[in-house]
Amino acid sequence: MDQRGVKTRxxxxxxxxxxxxxxRPPEYFSVPLLAADGDMPVRAVNVGEKVCEGSLxxxxxxxxxxxxxxxxxGKVVGIVRKLNANGNECEHVVIERDLENEKELMSPxxxxxxxxEQLLKRLYMSGMTDNFMPYEPAYKKYLLKCNxxxxxxxxxxxxxxxxxxxxxxxxxxxxxxxxxxxxKKLCKADQIVFIFTLANMSAETSLRNHIKKLGDKTIKIxxxxxxxxxxxxxxxxxxxxxxxxxxxxxxxxxxxxVESVSxxxxxxxAVMKGIPCTQRAVSVTGKNTLRKxxxxxxxxxxxxxVLKLVGTKKEYDDNMLIYGGIMSGIAQETLDxxxxxxxxxxxxxxxxxxxxxxxTPCINCGRCLRACPVRLNVKRLDDAITLRxxxxxxxxxxxxxxxxxxxxxxxxxxxxxxxRMSFAKDIVDGKVGKKPTSSNxxxxxxxxxxxxxxxxxxxxxxxxxxxxxxxxxxxxxxxVLNEKTKQxxxxxxxxxxxxxxxxxxxxxxKNDEGGKK
Amino acid sequence: xxxxxxxxxxxxVTKPFSTNMLMFAVVxxxxxxxxxGVINFGTxxxxxxxxxxxxxxxxxxxxxxxxTKKFNIVDLSxxxxxxxxxxVLPAKAPLYFAVIGSFLAIVIFKGCFGGLGxxxxxxxxxxxxxxxxxxxxxxxxxxxxxxxxxDVGSPLSYFMLGDYSSITLRSLFFGTAPGAIGTASIFCILxxxxxxxxxxxxxFVMPVCALATFILTVWLGKGSIAxxxxxxxxxxxxxxxxxxxxxxSSPLTMWGKLFYGLIFGALAGLFRVYFxxxxxxxxxxxxxxNILAPLLDKIxxxxxxxxxxx
Ligand code: SF4
Ligand code: SF4
Numbered sequence: 022m023d024q025r026g027v028k029t030r031x032x033x034x035x036x037x038x039x040x041x042x043x044x045r046p047p048e049y050f051s052v053p054l055l056a057a058d059g060d061m062p063v064r065a066v067n068v069g070e071k072v073c074e075g076s077l078x079x080x081x082x083x084x085x086x087x088x089x090x091x092x093x094x095g096k097v098v099g100i101v102r103k104l105n106a107n108g109n110e111c112e113h114v115v116i117e118r119d120l121e122n123e124k125e126l127m128s129p130x131x132x133x134x135x136x137x138e139q140l141l142k143r144l145y146m147s148g149m150t151d152n153f154m155p156y157e158p159a160y161k162k163y164l165l166k167c168n169x170x171x172x173x174x175x176x177x178x179x180x181x182x183x184x185x186x187x188x189x190x191x192x193x194x195x196x197x198x199x200x201x202x203x204x205k206k207l208c209k210a211d212q213i214v215f216i217f218t219l220a221n222m223s224a225e226t227s228l229r230n231h232i233k234k235l236g237d238k239t240i241k242i243x244x245x246x247x248x249x250x251x252x253x254x255x256x257x258x259x260x261x262x263x264x265x266x267x268x269x270x271x272x273x274x275x276x277x278x279v280e281s282v283s284x285x286x287x288x289x290x291a292v293m294k295g296i297p298c299t300q301r302a303v304s305v306t307g308k309n310t311l312r313k314x315x316x317x318x319x320x321x322x323x324x325x326x327v328l329k330l331v332g333t334k335k336e337y338d339d340n341m342l343i344y345g346g347i348m349s350g351i352a353q354e355t356l357d358x359x360x361x362x363x364x365x366x367x368x369x370x371x372x373x374x375x376x377x378x379x380x381t382p383c384i385n386c387g388r389c390l391r392a393c394p395v396r397l398n399v400k401r402l403d404d405a406i407t408l409r410x411x412x413x414x415x416x417x418x419x420x421x422x423x424x425x426x427x428x429x430x431x432x433x434x435x436x437x438x439x440x441r442m443s444f445a446k447d448i449v450d451g452k453v454g455k456k457p458t459s460s461n462x463x464x465x466x467x468x469x470x471x472x473x474x475x476x477x478x479x480x481x482x483x484x485x486x487x488x489x490x491x492x493x494x495x496x497x498x499x500x501v502l503n504e505k506t507k508q509x510x511x512x513x514x515x516x517x518x519x520x521x522x523x524x525x526x527x528x529x530x531k532n533d534e535g536g537k538k
Numbered sequence: 539x540x541x542x543x544x545x546x547x548x549x550x551v552t553k554p555f556s557t558n559m560l561m562f563a564v565v566x567x568x569x570x571x572x573x574x575g576v577i578n579f580g581t582x583x584x585x586x587x588x589x590x591x592x593x594x595x596x597x598x599x600x601x602x603x604x605x606t607k608k609f610n611i612v613d614l615s616x617x618x619x620x621x622x623x624x625x626v627l628p629a630k631a632p633l634y635f636a637v638i639g640s641f642l643a644i645v646i647f648k649g650c651f652g653g654l655g656x657x658x659x660x661x662x663x664x665x666x667x668x669x670x671x672x673x674x675x676x677x678x679x680x681x682x683x684x685x686x687x688x689d690v691g692s693p694l695s696y697f698m699l700g701d702y703s704s705i706t707l708r709s710l711f712f713g714t715a716p717g718a719i720g721t722a723s724i725f726c727i728l729x730x731x732x733x734x735x736x737x738x739x740x741x742f743v744m745p746v747c748a749l750a751t752f753i754l755t756v757w758l759g760k761g762s763i764a765x766x767x768x769x770x771x772x773x774x775x776x777x778x779x780x781x782x783x784x785x786x787s788s789p790l791t792m793w794g795k796l797f798y799g800l801i802f803g804a805l806a807g808l809f810r811v812y813f814x815x816x817x818x819x820x821x822x823x824x825x826x827x828n829i830l831a832p833l834l835d836k837i838x839x840x841x842x843x844x845x846x847x848x
C-alpha cells in the first residue's frame with residue numbers, strides 16, 4: 022500500500038534511550054471518570070470514603086463504559102464536574118493521598134486460566150482505554166466475533182514529539198511482547214505484527230533481538246515509511262489489508278486489530294500481576310519544559326503538578342499546553358485538567374513558533390490532495406464549506422476525513438483545512454452545539470484542592486480570534502442549514518399540493534365525463 | 539507562572555513553506571533566464587523587465603486599493619507575473635508593450651477574476667495573446683532580427699519553412715539567436731526548470747507529458763529532423779517549465795495534471811506543424827488547456843476511501 026501523508030521533522034527533544042521514569046505522585050488526584058469517548062461510568066464512591074490503590078471508584082453504565090480504579094491509597098475528599106483533557110464534560114473524583122500505600126489487586130491469571138473468555142473479562146475489568154484514534158475503551162475492539170488474522174501493535178510514534186513507545190519497548194521489552202502474546206491469545210489471531218517507522222530504529226532493533234531469542238515465528242516486524250499520520254487504527258488496517266472500514270465501524274470486521282504499546286504493557290500487568298490500569302507512559306516535552314523525559318504518570322494527576330515537577334521556563338509570555346501531540350492534540354484553555362488514560366504526549370511550549378498565520382487565498386496547488394491519507398478532494402471541500410454548502414461537502418465524502426491535520430500542515434496558503442473538515446463533519450452528523458464550548462466547573466460535593474497550583478489565565482481574546490477566523494459563525498451556519506431544510510420542506514409541501522390539485526382536477530374531469538355519459 | 543495560555547486549533551504546527559516562498563523561488567529560478575536575455579539583447583531588454591515588473595507592482599497595488607480600500611501587498615505573485623510578461627515579449631519591442639502587457643495581465647486577467655487563486659487563465663499567456671492580436675504585424679516584424687542581428691528572421695519562422703540549417707543549435711541553446719527575451723536561452727530554462735522540480739516547487743508530471751506529446755506530434759508531422767529545432771525555439775520549453783506548471787490555472791489532481799500536460803503538448807505541436815502559428819501558438823495552446831483544467835479536475839475526481847455509503 023502506498024502510504025500518503027506528510028513528512029514531519031522529528032523533534033526529539035527527549036534524549037534517545039533516556040528510559041522511563043516514575044513521576045512522583047501528587048498530594049491530590051483528580052481522577053476523570055470518562056477517559057475516552059463512551060458512556061459515562063457511574064461513581065462507586067462517596068466523599069469521605071477510604072480507597073486503596075487499585076480499588077474501584079466507578080463502574081460502567083450503558084453499553085460501552087469502562088471501570089475506573091483509584092491511582093493511590095487515600096480518602097475521597099470531593100467530587101467535581103468539569104472538562105477532561107479531551108474536552109468532554111465529566112465527573113472527577115478528588116482523592117487525597119495518604120502514606121499507607123495499601124493496594125487492592127485482582128488475582129493473577131495463570132496459564133491454565135488464560136482462556137479467551139477469561140482474558141476478555143480481565144481486559145474489561147482492567148479499565149484500559151486506547152490512546153489512539155478512535156479513543157475508546159480497549160475491550161470494545163474484541164467484542165465482534167470475527168476471524169482475526171493479524172494483531173498489529175502500533176509502535177510508529179507518528180507525532181514529532183512522541184517517544185514514549187520506544188522508551189517502553191527499550192526498557193520493558195519482554196513485558197510488552199508477553200502482553201502482545203496474551204492479546205493474541207485473546208483474539209485468536211494468526212500473527213502479531215509490530216510496526217515501526219524509520220525514525221525509531223533503536224527500539225526496533227531491541228525488539229528484533231528479543232524476538233529472535235524467543236524464537237516465535239508468529240511475531241513479525243514491519244517498517245513503514247516515516248509519514249504522518251499513522252495513529253489511526255482504521256488507516257493502519259487499510260495499509261495492512263487494502264480495505265478501509267467506515268468511520269464508526271471496527272477494524273475487526275476485516276480481520277485486523279490494532280493495539281498500542283501501552284495497552285500491551287497494561288494488559289500484561291493486569292493478567293500476570295493483577296494490577297488494574299491506573300497509569301500511562303507519557304512523553305512530557307516542549308520548549309518550555311526543563312526535564313523533558315518519558316514518565317509513567319498516574320491517572321488523574323493534575324497537569325499543574327506534572328509541570329511543577331518537570332519544571333518550566335519562565336521567560337516566555339505566551340505558553341501553550343498541548344495534550345496529545347502537536348499534530349492532532351488539543352490546546353488546553355486552563356491548567357485545571359488532569360492526565361487521563363488516553364494520554365501519550367504532553368507538550369508545554371511557547372506559542373512563538375506555532376502562531377497561526379493568516380489565511381491567504383488558495384493557489385490551487387494540490388498539495389493538500391496529495392497529503393490526504395484518505396484521498397479527499399480537500400480543496401473542493403474547502404470551497405464547499407466556505408460557501409456553506411454542506412450537502413456538497415457530504416457528497417464529496419467529508420465524513421471519511423480522519424481529522425489528521427496533514428492537509429493544514431502542508432498547505433502553503435496556510436488555510437485552515439482540517440479545522441473546517443472537522444467542523445463540517447460535526448454539522449453533517451448534527452453534533453454542533455452539543456459539546457461544551459468553555460470549561461464549566463461545578464463542585465458537586467466536598468472540596469477540591471487540586472486547583473491550588475492553577476495560576477494561569479486563559480487569553481480568551483486570542484481564542485475567540487482564532488476560532489472566529491478559523492470557522493464561520495456557528496449560529497449563522499445553523500440558521501442557514503435550518504433555512505435550507507425549511508425551504509426544502511416548503512417546496513415539498515408545495516409540490517404535494519400541486520400533485521393533489523392535479524389529481525383532484527383529473528378526478529373532477531373523470532367525474533364530469535362520467536356525468537356526461 | 540502568571541502568563542497566558544494560548545489556544546489554537548490543531549495542527550499546532552505547519553510546514554515552513556508559504557505561498558510567498560513559492561513565488562520567490564519562481565522569481566529566483568527566472569533570474570538566470572532574465573540575465574541571459576539582458577546579456578544577449580542589450581539594454582532594451584533590461585528596461586522592458588524593469589518597467590514590466592514595476593508596472594505590475596503598481597497596478598496590483600492600485601487595483602487592490604480600488605477593491606479593498608487598503609494599501610497592502612499580500613503576495614509576491616504580481617512580481618512573478620510582471621517578470622513573466624517581460625520575458626515572453628520580443629526583445630526589440632517598444633517599452634509601452636511592457637506597460638500594456640502588465641496591465642492586461644494584472645488587472646484584466648488576474649484582478650478582474652478575483653485575484654490570486656481565482657484566475658481561470660494564466661495571466662501572462664492571456665496578456666501575451668491579446669498583445670499579439672493587438673499588434674499582430676508589429677510583433678511579427680519585431681521577432682525577426684533581435685539586437686545586433688538585423689534582417690534575420692526569428693528561428694521559428696525559418697524552421698516552419700523547413701530551413702533547419704541557417705540557425706545553429708548552439709545559438710539556440712545559449713540564446714544568442716533572436717527571440718523573446720526570456721525564451722531564447724534553452725540552457726538557463728532547462729537548469730532552472732529542473733531545479734524547481736527537484737525542490738518539488740513545481741510539478742514534474744505536466745512538463746514531462748507535454749514534452750512527450752509535443753515531440754510525438756512534431757515527429758509525425760515533420761519527421762525526426764525537426765524535433766530538436768522545434769523544441770528549442772519559439773518558447774515552447776519556457777512555457778512548459780514555467781507557465782504550464784503555474785498552480786493556479788492547472789488541474790489539482792495527478793491524473794488531471796497528466797492529461798493537461800499531454801493535451802498541451804499535442805496542441806502546441808499541432809499549432810506549429812499544421813497551423814503555422816509562430817510564437818503565439820504555444821500561448822494559445824496554454825489558454826485552451828487552462829479552460830479545460832476545471833473539466834479535467836471534474837473527470838479525475840479522487841475517490842475517497844472509507845466513505846460511508848448512504
Ligand atoms: S481532509 Fe481530513 S483526512 Fe484528509 S488530510 Fe485533511 S484532516 Fe487528514
Ligand atoms: S494545499 Fe492549500 S493552496 Fe494548495 S490546493 Fe490545497 S488548499 Fe489550496
